[in-house]
Amino acid sequence: PVHVKKICCIGAGYVGGPTCAVIALKCPHIQVTIVDLNQARVDAWNSKDFALPIYEPGLEEVVRQARGRNLFFSTDVDKGIEEADLIFVSVNTPTKKSGVGAGFAADLNYVELATRRIATVATSSKIVVEKSTVPCRTAESMRTILEANSKPNCRFDILSNPEFLAEGTAIADLFSPDRVLIGSLQSQEGLNACASLKEVYANWVPNERILTVGLWSSELSKLAANAMLAQRISSINALSAICEATGANIDEVAHAIGYDTRIGPKFLKASVGFGGSCFQKDILNLVYLSESLHLPEVAAYWRQVVEMNEHQKKRFSKRVVDTLFNTITGKRIAVLGFAFKADTGDTRESAAITLIKDFQSEKAFVNVYDPQVPHEQIWADLLEASPHLSIESIKKQVNISPSALEACKNAEAVVIATEWKEFKEIDWEAVYAGMNKPAFVFDGRLLIDAEKLRKIGFTVTTIGRPSATLQS
C-alpha cells in the first residue's frame, strides 16, 4: 500500500473542514490541503482572527494548532489535486430541485464536476475517497469517469469513507469516532487503497473501530444510519402526540423504554422535529433508491419518517395558535433559536424556519434570536421559505433581536425552537416582567423546567405533555 504523504480535500464545508483539520492535527507528518471554489469560505478559513466560516465547539483550537503547519486552505483546486496522493471528495450533495427525481434524488452534479476535475488535472495515480453522502453505486460512476479520462500511467482507486460526525459535536466525534467506515473493491488494488486510508486513521483511531467493507455496503450504510436515526426521532415524536392527548409524559415514556438494552436511552428526545442538511435529504435519497429498485412498500415506509417530521412541526405551530385563543394575528411571538440544533450555526432545514413561516402566515409579528446564526443567513432562509414575499415585507413582520431577553419584550408568547443551553439560564423573572399577560411559553425542545416557570406565572406548553386541562 501507498503511505499517504499529501492529502487534498475538495470541499471546505461542514464536513471537509473539520474532518481534514482533525486529520492534519493528528497526522503532523501528512500535508493536508483543503480546497474550495468559494473564495469567501476559503478566506474565512484563512482569516487572521480565526473568524472561521462554521461554528463548532473546539474547531478553532484545532485550526489554530495545525493551520500553516501542515494544514492549508486554498482556492487552487488544481494544485491541490495535482500534489496529493489521496483526495477526499467532500462536496455538497443536496436534493435535486428539478428534473428526474426532483425533490427526492441527490444532485450529484458537484460530485461529478469534482471527479472530472481530478481526471483532467491528475498526472500521477491517486486514491479518490468519496466522503460526501451519495446514493449506492456512485463510486462506480466516479470510477468510470476517472478511467475514461485518465492519462497513461495514472491509476485511480476509489474508496467510500462516509462521515458520521454530528454537527455541534463534530470535533469530539472526529477525535473519538464510534467507528470509521471504509469501503473498497475487494480486488488487491482496492484492498491496498483501503489499507492506505486505514493507516491515516490509525494515527488516532483504535484498530477495532476502523471497519472495512465492500464499496456498496459502505455507501448504503451511511444512508441507512441516517434513516435509522431519523426514524427514532419520528417514532418518539409520533408517541409525543399520543402523550399530549392522553396525559402521559414523553420524557417518562422515553426513560422507561430506553432502559430496555435493545432500545437504549440515546436519541429518544421528542422535539419540534429534526432539521439539518442530512436526515431529510438522505431519507429522500433512500426513498428514491427504493422506488428505482421497484420496491414501493420500502419507499413508502421510509417516506413516512419525513412525513411524520413535517406533521410534528405543523402540529406544534397549531398548538401555539390554539393555545393563544385560536388567533395570533397581530400578536408578537419570540422565537428563541434559529439553528437546527444547539452548538451549530447551521440553519439548513431548521424547524425554526417552518415555525416562523407558519406564524407569518397567521399574521403574527416575530422576534427571533439565535446566539450563532448570522443575520444575513436568517433573512436568506426566510426569503427562500417564502419566495413570493419581498425582504421588505418579511422585515415588517420579523425582527432579529440582539438577546433572548430583548426578543421576549412585549411578546405574548415565547417559543423555544433550538436547545441552546443559554435559554435554560435566561432570567425568566425578567422575561415575565417584560411580557404581555397572560404570558405563554412553548417548549419545543424539552429544555426548560416547566414547574419553575409556572411558579413565576407563565402558562407553559411542552412537547409530549398534555396541556394544563389534562394535567393531574
Ligand code: NAI
Ligand atoms: P457544504 O455545502 O457545507 O460544503 C461543500 C463545499 O463544497 C462547499 O463549500 C462548496 O463550495 C464546495 N464545492 C462544491 N463543488 C466543488 C468543486 N467542484 N470544487 C471545489 N469545491 C466545491 O456541505 P457539507 O455539509 O460539508 O456536506 C458535504 C457532504 O457531506 C454532503 O454529501 C453531506 O451529505 C455529507 N455529510 C454532511 C454532514 C453534516 O453534518 N453536514 C455529516 C455527514 C455527511
